[in-house]
Amino acid sequence: MSKSNAATVLKPVANTDRMDVGLPAKYRAQLASELTAILAHTYRLTIKSHVYHWNVVGPLFKPLHELTQEQYTALFEAADVIAERIRALGHLAPAHLADAASFAPQGKSVENVTAEAMVNDLIAEHEAAVRTMRKAGTMADENGDLVTTDMLTERLTFHEKALWMLRATIAA
Ligand SMILES: [Fe+2]
Numbered sequence: 001m002s003k004s005n006a007a008t009v010l011k012p013v014a015n016t017d018r019m020d021v022g023l024p025a026k027y028r029a030q031l032a033s034e035l036t037a038i039l040a041h042t043y044r045l046t047i048k049s050h051v052y053h054w055n056v057v058g059p060l061f062k063p064l065h066e067l068t069q070e071q072y073t074a075l076f077e078a079a080d081v082i083a084e085r086i087r088a089l090g091h092l093a094p095a096h097l098a099d100a101a102s103f104a105p106q107g108k109s110v111e112n113v114t115a116e117a118m119v120n121d122l123i124a125e126h127e128a129a130v131r132t133m134r135k136a137g138t139m140a141d142e143n144g145d146l147v148t149t150d151m152l153t154e155r156l157t158f159h160e161k162a163l164w165m166l167r168a169t170i171a172a
Helices: 003-010 025-055 061-088 115-142 146-170
Strands: none
Touching (some): 025 146, 061 115, 115 146
16 A cells, blocks of 8 residues: 555544434534534643642632542543544544643733632633533524533533532632
C-alpha cells in the first residue's frame, strides 16, 4: 500500500450517509456542532475545577477542595457521554479542544486567584455551559431527538445544582 493510500485508509470518516433513524442529516450536523461546543465547555470546567481543587487556600479550602473534586469527577464522566452521543449521531468526536485548556480567569495566573474569585469564575463557566446546553436541548426537543433531550436535561440538572452549591459556598 502506498503512503497516500495508507493515509486515506487511516483518515477517520463520519458515517453520516447511511443513517436512517428519523433525524435529518442537517439536524444531526447542527447538533453535533452544538455538542462539540458543549464538550469544550465541559472540558474547560473539568480542568478549571481540578486546578482550583489543588490551589484553593484560605477558610474555604475544605468545602471548595471537596466540592470541586465532586464536580470535576462528574464533569469528566459527562465528557465521555457527550462525545459518545456525537458519535451515535454519525459525527466524529472533536479533537479541536484547544480553548478548553485555557483556564486562568480574567487573564490572571492561578496563583493570584482568591477562593472567592475561583468560585465566581466557576459560576461564570457553568452559566455559559448552561446557556449553550439550553439552546441545544431546545433544538433537540423540536426535532424529536429524545435521547439528546434527555442527556441535556440531565446535564442541565447537574450544572444548575452545581451553580446553587457554588453560590452557597460564598454566600455572605
Ligand atoms: Fe485531589
